[in-house]
Amino acid sequence: MHRRQFVGSLAATGTVGWLPSLVQAQDAWPTRNVTMVVPFPPGGQADLAARPIAEGLRRSLGQSFVVENRGGAGGKTGNAAVARAAPDGYTLLMTLASLLVLPEADRLFARQVAYEVSELRPVARVLADPLMIAVRADSPWRTLADLAAAAKQAPGTIPFRSSGSYGALHLPIEMFATAAGIRLLHVPFTGGGPAMNALLQGTVQVTGGGPGVVKPHVDAGTVRILGNTGNERVNGFMGVPTCQEQGYRDVEFYIWAGLFAPARTPEAVITRLRGGMRQAMADKAITDIFEKGGSPPAFLDEPEFKAFVEADHKRLVRATHAIGKVE
Secondary structure, three states: OHHHHHHHHHHHHOHHHHHHHHHHHHHHOOOEEEEEEEEOOOOOHHHHHHHHHHHHHHHOOOOOOEEEEEHHHHHHHHHHHHHHHOOOOOOOEEEHHHOHHHHHHHHHHHOOOOOOHHHEEEEEEEEEEEEEEEEOOOOOOOOOOHHHHHHHHOOOOEEEOOOOOOOOOOOHHHHHHHHHHHOOOOOOOOOOOHHHHHHHHHOOEEEOOOOHHHHHHHHHEEEEEEEEEEOOOOEEEEOOOOOOOOOOOOOEEEEEEEEEEOOOOOOOHHHHHHHHHHHHHHHHHHHHHHHHHHOEEEEEOOOHHHHHHHHHHHHHHHHHHOOOOOO
């Protein structure tokens, strides 16, 4: 598109005010600090992905990438903020699989949709871990079957905490509950870190998290893992069987963390950002942080990540409708 046509297109969509920063971004990006929004409080999977990546991008691109935790509505608030941000490369999003589910949940409840997945462009996947279903170490339950049996005796009374309705902790536990034929008491919260704290404090009895989130608590002897939602066991947790191994064949979910930009971000910026991500994910000092934290890197560059997002979007929308309206 010629520059004159580009300006006309922006004017038609009411975004001409972004033009100076867009032109500058295309000429030399980044020339100042970049904000990387994490739509959850500190301590969860997206936060654990964002902070090493911010350092890796600083090294590879020469400007600071500042992580900003902007929690609320299970990730919806931060996701929507980046979807609406100026597409100039200076506001990015490190988010989770719940990005794909939340608009569909809004439609399910006939609510105004906060953002559309198409308003955000996938740039790179960083992590892709199964959910580890966790209870306190002093819990009487040692298997998912134990938890299911207890829930059948007292339907809707065993509380589990999530990072928000239809979020990355809520959906997979509801998938397990549906497969097990049980009903748990959902207690939504604002992020994975607070959800884990609620478990440790004893205010809920079940929660979940990625391997990197739960590992310190397992190592400290305060948390026990009953199962994982992937299709294979996880290094460092080889004694923990998958949900599928325990008979819950339809339960498969990954808490992936990925970097997104507003959809209309200039191609020159995306090219630079992809190059920076490739360097960051090849930097052993960065990847060692993930390995030591129990969440091995699962890098996908933009073309592969885009295909992954499209496939996962379809699967998670089907799962959302299968579960139906749950609070």
